[in-house]
Amino acid sequence: MTETKNNEGNAFRNESDIQEENLNNNSDLSRDSEEKSGEESEASVFYTFEAAEDESEIPKKTAVLMNFLELREIDEELADIEDEKGDLPSEIRTIKSKVERLSESLSAEKERFTNLTDEKNSLEDENSSYEDKINKYDEQKFNVRSNTEYDEITKAIESLFVVVEKNEKKIKEINKELEGLNLDSHNRETELSELKEELNEKEKQLNELNEQFLQEESALIEKRNNLISKLAPEYVTMYEKINGSYNGEATAIVRNGNCSGCYNSIPPQRVIEIKTAENIYTCQSCGRILISEELQSNG
Numbered sequence: 001m002t003e004t005k006n007n008e009g010n011a012f013r014n015e016s017d018i019q020e021e022n023l024n025n026n027s028d029l030s031r032d033s034e035e036k037s038g039e040e041s042e043a044s045v046f047y048t049f050e051a052a053e054d055e056s057e058i059p060k061k062t063a064v065l066m067n068f069l070e071l072r073e074i075d076e077e078l079a080d081i082e083d084e085k086g087d088l089p090s091e092i093r094t095i096k097s098k099v100e101r102l103s104e105s106l107s108a109e110k111e112r113f114t115n116l117t118d119e120k121n122s123l124e125d126e127n128s129s130y131e132d133k134i135n136k137y138d139e140q141k142f143n144v145r146s147n148t149e150y151d152e153i154t155k156a157i158e159s160l161f162v163v164v165e166k167n168e169k170k171i172k173e174i175n176k177e178l179e180g181l182n183l184d185s186h187n188r189e190t191e192l193s194e195l196k197e198e199l200n201e202k203e204k205q206l207n208e209l210n211e212q213f214l215q216e217e218s219a220l221i222e223k224r225n226n227l228i229s230k231l232a233p234e235y236v237t238m239y240e241k242i243n244g245s246y247n248g249e250a251t252a253i254v255r256n257g258n259c260s261g262c263y264n265s266i267p268p269q270r271v272i273e274i275k276t277a278e279n280i281y282t283c284q285s286c287g288r289i290l291i292s293e294e295l296q297s298n299g
């Protein structure tokens with residue numbers, strides 16, 4: 001316990017030592033420039049002042065972070081555009097496959113309808129030819145020369161009747177199925193035409209959106225490429241990787257000590273480091289690039 005306390009005490013002392021050292025260094029620097037200004041021309045005094053501001057007042061990574069902020073704004077807009085179009089292409093695909101399935105069942109039903117109608121026609125033809133035969137047999141009954149002949153004709157008529165009745169039963173069944181098919185086809189045709197109408201509507205919308213966003217998108221992409229070209233490759237890789245997983249939200253703002261992306265808290269020391277912008281920090285919870293609120297509002 002005492003050891004920990006001592007360590008903590010040491011750490012604290014060390015930190016204040018460093019701060020003191022920094023202060024001394026800074027005052028050394030200012031003394032240096034004062035001495036120099038005394039010796040050199042006014043122009044060089046001005047130059048020294050500028051250089052000092054560049055190195056100490058404007059932190060190193062500010063430009064990169066500002067670039068990230070601008071990129072994020074563009075990527076958010078690009079993501080919004082994708083979102084607006086987003087559902088349409090998949091909706092169009094879904095409707096197209098429905099239309100395809102319906103058309104297939106409709107043509108299968110139509111084929112069945114044709115086959116059944118053909119079958120029914122041939123049964124009706126068969127029956128009418130049998131009825132002719134029955135009529136002929138009936139006439140022959142009056143000219144018979146023996147009982148055996150009469151019986152044979154009666155038997156022939158009876159067997160023809162059996163076939164005719166069987167055919168009529170089958171024709172009734174076919175009529176029933178044809179009726180059902182008619183109803184089914186009618187419903188499917190209505191559904192199909194509704195779907196086709198919906199499909200046309202959505203395709204029209206998508207085309208309009210594509211046209212509407214074409215200019216906006218290419219302007220955003222041009223701006224984006226310009227910003228990307230100003231970044232060192234390692235920062236481009238870093239940004240693109242995070243942007244890839246957060247789709248237009250690669251950066252987050254540190255607000256009241258929290259990450260604006262995931263709302264998790266950031267250790268106070270880290271908040272201070274982020275404010276100095278001497279390094280680029282990502283959120284320990286969500287991985288977004290963290291930018292201080294001050295930097296954002298200055299930008």
Ligand SMILES: [Zn+2]
Pocket residue numbers: 252259260261262263264283284285286287288
């Ligand atoms: Zn976060």
